[in-house]
Amino acid sequence: MNATRTAAAGLTTGWLIAVAAQAGAQPAKPERFGLGRPATEAEIAVLDIDVGPDGAGLPIGQGRAGDGAPVWAQACAVCHGAAGEGGTAGPVVGRGQDRPTVGSYWPYATTLWDYINRAMPRNRPGTLTAHEVYGLVAWILAANEIIGEADVMDAETLPAVLMPARDQFVPDDRRGGPEVR
Ligand code: HEC
Secondary structure: OHHHHHHHHHHHHHHHHHHHHHHOOOOOOOOOOOOOOOOOHHHHHHHOOOOOOOOOOOOOOEEOHHHHHHHHHHHOHHHHOOOOOOOOOOOOOOOOOOOOOHHHHOOOHHHHHHHHHHHOOOOOOOOOOHHHHHHHHHHHHHHOOOOOOOOOEEOOOHHHOOOOOHHHOOOOOOOOHHHOO
């Protein structure tokens, strides 16, 4: 143990000496290194998928609960349960406060769209079409009795959905330091 420590300390000292010896001879640092290139608009567009709470960024498309049902059965039920009641992954349906679900604690329907679009299905994220995500969001919202079975979810209607947990969140406006608990 002691021998290893001594060897490591010796290595560090040697490195410092080598750096000090070089420092005087180093050429001026260039302003830019000339590496890479600006990303193209198309490349940025592929990554620029965020949807805000106000719905900014929602793409064209639409879906009802009935459109989402077969996608849920095929791509989601294996982990979240056939009725969204939970399996190896947590439940997404339920309005009680005893367990966090989309119905009990998710503050915005719009960010539910964002989350499913970017992260689900967990084993194949990024594979759903915009229509499928609208259908899945509609299915989850209808199962939580937040919207009706026939309600169409799209870029206009989704931001207008009032989630039961909307007012359970407060902005974190602490400035740090002693205020942080
Ligand atoms: C391979 C298993 C798996 C599949 C398939 C899957 N999920 Fe998930 N899902 C998870 C896990 C695990 C989490 C929790 C992730 C975390 O907390 O980081 C999760 C979280 C979620 C959440 C957030 C739940 C919450 O209350 O915070 C939603 C909504 C969701 N998934 C929807 C879907 C939808 C819709 C599909 C089908 C397109 C799907 N999931 C398919 C494993 C899966």
